[in-house]
């Protein structure tokens with residue numbers, strides 16, 4: 297039987313780059329590119345953020361993180377200064393910023409201007425990086441769209457020069473794809489070079505990886521999530537000589553597994569963590585409702601730092617996050633909320649027990665180690681060079697979360713991942729409202745739906761897959777982060793009856809228009825449904841915030857879906873003519 301994970305299948309190229317050579321190239325660059333000064337390092341009298349984190353751990357001080365990245369760099373600079381000053385004036389502190397670069401910053405320098413734009417910030421060179429970090433004594437963390445992309449080396453050089461001592465986001469190496477960029481060999485090779493440069497710095501520079509940006513969003517088992525983190529730690533620390541700082545949180549909605557994962561990740565860690573991300577998937581309601589989610593996960597994370605200090609900053613995500621990128625005053629409000637909650641947590645900790653989480657952590661640790669060992673020995677047995685960081689990274693990326701978990705994970709989840717559970721519940725809630733006659737009409741029509749996403753967000757697609765299965769609608773996987781022309785081509789080839797697109801990255805109108813144009817050009821008319829975040833930043837925007845474009849999408853003849861349940865009336869509408877015929 298053919299082994300789908302055979303080395304020749306996953307890495308068929310005859311002459312791939314050699315990891316050791318890439319690391320040497322990166323290390324050699326450390327002569328010219330080193331950590332520069334920043335108000336943060338100066339203000340606290342430390343050589344790196346890791347030193348500051350160790351100090352916080354010793355003092356039982358909980359660090360705080362805020363995320364900024366407006367499309368307009370001037371507004372991002374203003375945010376860097378204003379958020380810090382407003383918190384300081386209120387007697388609070390924001391210790392670090394995660395700076396969201398635009399996805400176009402991931403491309404090689406020569407392609408950045410022409411590539412498609414997302415919702416984030418474009419910075420043209422080291423001066424623009426430094427102009428941002430100069431604005432306040434908060435630690436600059438260049439996380440997104442640095443490591444994991446073909447532009448990794450230039451972005452790392454500029455971030456270091458601007459005084460950043462936490463650079464990421466290695467999680468994105470495993471899952472993110474830039475529009476129209478298929479050369480994953482270059483993406484991984486440039487990342488390994490950048491890691492060589494980081495590891496050769498004379499001070500500690502944290503290699504940050506957000507697990508939820510990587511495989512954690514897709515695994516069904518928290519033991520697999522921990523196992524993947526242990527593999528990354530092994531590659532970065534043992535094979536490359538760097539300092540690994542993990543982050544998790546978006547998808548960790550339940551307090552016990554959230555605290556348990558924190559404890560499990562701390563096991564064996566010798567480097568402080570970057571931050572624990574806000575549980576952003578629980579933001580589904582109005583602002584007032586989202587405040588309840590904010591307090592639930594923040595309290596868990598504060599208690600986690602009290603129980604087991606790891607240097608992770610907590611991340612109070614503004615309650616408008618599910619609508620759009622939050623504005624400056626909303627970031628400040630969330631920070632002030634967190635400050636008060638830290639004060640109150642001291643008393644609350646006495647009424648909360650943590651033994652259940654500690655026991656769950658032990659199971660995650662055992663399962664995580666088993667997963668790590670199974671992956672590494674499984675790859676070694678198949679002839680992969682598991683001492684070469686380039687080869688390991690590329691192989692893991694190409695194999696992907698689903699295949700890794702099914703080949704090397706536990707037979708039954710050790711601790712079921714909260715996101716898996718939530719998606720199943722979301723599907724069940726919608727399916728139970730559909731009556732028998734509707735179900736029969738849909739099943740009788742014998743539809744095939746092509747499901748795809750324009751970007752990394754795949755939960756909407758997973759939810760639709762579950763619903764279609766239950767409704768007896770056949771599905772074709774149109775992929776994740778697909779380009780519009782490839783999507784149109786899959787639709788033509790599959791002979792599907794409808795196309796379901798899930799899109800989140802603020803390019804909804806352009807993406808849908810491109811798919812329709814491509815279909816029309818080949819004389820193909822297939823009904824299109826679209827859902828997700830149907831917004832886009834207008835070209836002439838001076839607010840940097842995306843606006844809703846659903847009406848304009850509807851005017852193109854596309855069915856706009858605000859909820860997964862909107863799939864059902866759309867199917868019925870399509871089924872009617874078939875019935876009549």
Ligand code: B12
Nearest residue numbers: 576617620751752753754755756798802827828857859860
């Ligand atoms: C989970 C998440 C992630 C995960 C995705 C993991 C994964 N593998 O799927 C991770 C952490 C990786 C991530 C990454 C990013 N994210 Co994100 N993410 C979210 C989050 C928290 C939830 C979205 C989600 O999946 N919800 C679950 C789904 C099932 O529910 P839903 O979205 O409410 O959708 C409903 C309907 O719309 C419908 N539906 C969805 N699609 C479709 C399609 C059809 C046909 C139908 C019928 C129905 C339907 O089904 C759902 C139930 O009714 C949102 C914020 C939020 N709370 O909504 C931000 C959010 C979508 N992300 C955002 C951004 C900016 C990013 C990044 C660019 C950040 C960065 N700098 O790295 C990257 C993306 C990079 C890339 N290359 O694509 C922004 C989008 C901004 C905007 N457009 O205004 C948001 C809104 C957060 C924010 N405010 O900044 N993200």
